[in-house]
Amino acid sequence: MPEQLVFAMEVFLNGLMAGVLYALVALGFVLIFKASGIFNYAQGVMALFSAMTLVGIMKGQVPFAHVINAIFGTDVHYFGWTVPALLAIMLTIAVMVLFAWAVQKYIFRHLVGQEPIILFMATIGLAYFLEGVGDLMWNSEIKKLDVGLPQGINEAIDNYTFNIFDYGFFIDNLDIVATVIAALLVGGLVIFSQYSKEGRAMRAVADDHQAALSVGVSLNFIWIMVWSVAGFVALVAGIMWGTKSGVQFSLSLIALKALPVLMLGGFTSIPGAIVGGLIIGVGEKLFEFAIGPMVGGATENWFAYVLALIFLVFRPQGLFGEKIIERV
């Protein structure tokens, strides 16, 4: 097999894995957008915040240590214990549920029925607020996150491909784990929304608020639930990205990568978020591989957005989105 083709295959596989992470973030957007019509700009910051909280809990950091020290003149930073990863994840989920409840109670309950742009602005405010709270709570230094996920080159794949192509593929174990977890998460979400009572109520709310009320569904409860699920998805994304490149501010910017994914897949489609993520992941890696050298590289920075732009012109509802037809 020609060498170029083998390289391209490796790039393709790595693109798929990167796409899974994009899809994870996009999934959080879709969940909230479907159920409440809110485009949640804060999704990326939620991933950052949840990852920071996870690290903080694991290391036994004292939350708001700076504030406490400044007010009381003390010098506390750590409780002096560490928390096992699994327990810390549970506690972080609890924090995200609490966050969902607070967001619904103090912000969006008061904005029911407002224009989408107002809701969107509220989420921008929320994003900056949460970012600030995150820094205050857990301080803003770059943190290492290690919940025990395997990392580094996968030897089995390396050996296997070496035997076939005379060239070993570099596939990161973490990416494989991320793919498996993402698949489980999506499967779980689908089962939840199709077969559970709460899932059915969630789909009802997503479809028609008035009708949902009339069959006895509390919108408030469903919205808290959806924000909690989105918080959980953000946590999973935060763990993956945080393990890969450290928990730091730039993590919140992955949310921006989710935008072209959503434009490709459609804002209202869960399969769309996944397929869109994979296309962007694979597309930008392959493009960089094939075209990058001709134009001086760094195409990964803009490729996704150009692709999204093309989609906006020719298929604005995305691959799987609902076509909006207004009857006059």
Place this chain on the structure above:
Amino acid sequence: MMLDSTDSYVTEDGRTIGGVVMEMKNITLRFGGVVAIKDISFDIREGEIRAIIGPNGAGKSSMLNVISGFYVPQDGEILFHGKPRPQMKPYEVAQQGIARTFQNIALFEGMTVLDNVMTGRLNKMNSGLLAQAIWRGKAEQEEIENREKAEKIIDFLEIQHIRKTPVARLPYGLKKRVELARALVSEPSILLLDEPMAGMNVEEKEDMSRFILDVNDEFGTTIALIEHDMGVVMDLSDRVVVMDYGKKIGDGTPSDIRNNQAVIDAYLGVAHD
């Protein structure tokens, strides 16, 4: 015929009408300076078909929205099973067993007919999320029961042939019937119908009338409905409330209403002073 709130009687066609299930006492509803409902009182008895009629803008839909919790009246009291009902959200009213349909149809357009009807059973599902995930036995049992109830209602309203069709694709008349099925499957103690025949042709109206009578007859469901088509209402209902400009101008059996001068004036358009 004067009846006590607990008395029951048997109608000419042999149905038993029970005591009062819901009583509206001096309900007043204002939107800013506009008085939509002015000091209206009436009751709904168990097993009866109770109609609220009146010309356009009389406040009929507002009344229904007060009963179902979508509007909160400024004055007055609602007694449900003899007890004053605290202020409730629409979903809480639904959970109490008061189901409704909407004048403009509020269905889950993206779901199939069967899924729509199944949402009517949401309040009858008791197993928690964990139980549903881990111990499937009870949850499955519940699901099977709910499914049976849904299929029964679907058969009853003769919409089996469109069970798996997405609601968005259905014609208007069938959508109305699906909405009725969804309300009915929750086994409501009171079923509120907001203009069930609005926008229908004669044939569809006849079908819908037949279904309303059948539902009342077969399940003994108490039905309160709004309609502005006098003819339909007179054939269907046991008792009728007539509203005009937010006020109650008549209350009684269809024959009482037919001979009520205020009602005749309202419908024929006598000048108001």
